[in-house]
Amino acid sequence: MKFSKVLTATSSAVGLVVAGSSLFAMDLTVVSWGGAYSQSQIDAYHDPYMAKNPDVNFIYDESGAESVARLRAMKEANNLTWDLVDAVASDAIRLCDEGLAMPIDADAVLASAPDGTPASEDFGDLIINECFIPQIVYSTTFGYRTDVDEWNGRTPSTVCDVFDLKNFPGKRALEKRPINNMEWALHCDGVALSDVYDVLSSDEGVARALAKLDTIKDQVIWWSAGADTPQLLADGEIVMGSTYNGRLFNLIVEKGAPVDMLWDAQAFDLDGWIIPSGLPADRLEAVFDFVNFATDTQRLADQAKYISYGPARKSSAPLVGKHATLGVEMGPHMPTAPENSRNVLIYDYVWWADFRDDLDQRFQAWLAQ
């Protein structure tokens, strides 16, 4: 008797919860890159949105680096569990080409600028294809420790110092994929930054880049998550390493680590949202509503209060001001600031969308040897 009472009470409670969740609450799985970057999104987009829409609940997934592979696998298994994905430009192109991302009508889905400029004009060229909803302009660049005794007071000034083991001994961290590493290697092997993609298009060019990387291979720790390099730098496990500029800002300015930025040959790239194709209508509506909010002029400008990435809307630029808690002026820390962007690698995301499979295969084979 007692037992059956407990059972009834439990089942009705479960029933209530189930009914409640299906009627009011909506769980949205949002994929991003983790660390300081995800936190800036949560501060600028998710928390304000949830304050206005208490019935929406976000589930944060940090597998942004694997989004193409995971979405392909989900399609193969016919089991889509993601609702919104944060992807870099070349991944967005690949996802769009493969039908894994949904084409968007920017002006219908995204908010206009406060002065009424339609979204497609406000974002301009940064809408690189019909699936991509731009958020930020960021760069991949190097950070180095400022307290390395073996360097005898020298500090790295060009990206080629990464390949200079004589003057700058010590472990360095590079990303565990060919992107940027190949360009930097060729550049330091004597190719002008504007010619790197022409050279890389040939087999000899790939071999040349890998040969240059060979010269430092045994001193490299390979990272795959954006948060790895800041942690390795902070622990002193490496003396220099590549990562996204916002992660280094977080390490240097917020955490005060003895680390400095090497802006030389920083690789500009775009990052934005893509919506996986095949979402059911109710989820899609919820995702549209969130994306409309999260990419409006104010929200994009707000994100720059937490991390040093440039907002993708023209109308957000005048609103960028000081860091939310530190009060530091954010302008000079942006990758686009004139003193930081004297020598820039214009990262060719269309080229990478086409050649990624080829180079991944060669790079991974080279890595495993």
Place this chain on the structure above:
Amino acid sequence: MRALLLIAPLLAFVLITFVMPIADMLFRSVENGIVSDILPRTSAAIKDWNSQGVDDLPHENVYRNLLVDLTIAVKRRTQTRVGSRLNYEAAGISSSFRRVGRGLRSFNTEPYSNYFIHQDENWGDTGYLEQLFSNPRISAALPSSASAFRTWQTDFSSDQIITPDDFVFVALASDLSTLANDKVSDLGIDSLRTAHADIDQLSTSSIKHMFIEFDKNWGDVNLWKTIKTFSPRYTDGYFLNAVDLKRGIDGVERRDQSERIYLVLFVRTAVMSLTITVLCILLGYPVAYLLAHLPLRKANLLLILVLLPFWTSLLVRTSAWKVLLQQEGVINDILVTIGLVDDAARLVMINNQFGTIVAMSHILLPFMILPLYSVMKTIPPSYIRAARSLGATPFTAFWRVYFPQSLPGIGAGSVLVFILAVGYYITPELVGGVKGTFISNRIAYHISSSLNWGLGAALGTLLLVAVLILYWVYDRIVGIDNVKLG
């Protein structure tokens, strides 16, 4: 019968969660339907092509069929998948497919529809084509165009459009130019006969030239050989790849030096797993001996110390080793503090084979200690006493009397540790760097990152077969009856 019913739930569970996935994996390692599914007309057209040299490219019709297949694939957004598949065999093909998929719109295929419609306006009418292809004899004689027209109707056409897209006419031109005069006459359709008579006119707007003009890779014989080699539904390509071979121009050959990685990894996995097993025996034997010979209360306390790490999360233990072994880590710090190691020359103990061996030996140690302990518990202490009373030295008594009786425990522990080690991947991934990773890391990479599931399945199958062979050899030499878990 009733017994069978009783175990039916378990049997069904094992079938669904164990046997079926393994069977699926074995199947994926040879399955290759993707090329003929996405490029069906090209696969059929290229069958008769046997290249005689570097200049001997496929016939114009092969390119025409490729255009038709690619137009449909781009519409369905599948052209990149076939490119990725072929890229596994010859790096460079993926970019060719991706670029041509985006550039296909710039191909001038208008001469093809113009050629037909200028001859007879009926060709521009969907209803006429519908009627024509509903005749089974005509469909059979013009297979590419019949299927291209059907696909156009289902995937491309809308109510406003009554003239099919150019690619249907490209398919028609390809079909007609392969037919002999009398075959066309037999069909008894005047418009077909007229179209067939002048079909060579169309060679002036060569699709072949358009492809090569767009991207010179399409004029590369090796690309076409790859397509031809991998158009059948089943392939041994994944298995060849898994042992660093490939199907080259003159049959099976070794891969380039820069692409050979799997045999090295198989050997490394075997050698390192063996090292770990030996280390576990050396470390575990004294512990198990101590456990078996202490008074029960103390033994139980020690046993908990052995089991506690066993119950701790694998990731926690691996991360702990990271903290201990890294260059700014605990061990290095202690060595530097007591002056054994210079600060500038800290030991590199992680992100290499040493790190993997240390962390995995620790993690797998309980799997050695527990079987050893339970076997040692059953060895009667009176045997040793008898040996000693008959004049044996302590060492002889141990080596000649005790040790042989504990062998079944060593056997069981070794099999357990070795088989677990061969399949480990999370620990080598975290502490192994590049040189300390196992074959299972490559399998994980192919399953979750590169999505080359066929190669991952082939590597997995080889690993499974290797373990089964080792098990069989072990059974022949030691005898599986001699293995005791308790």
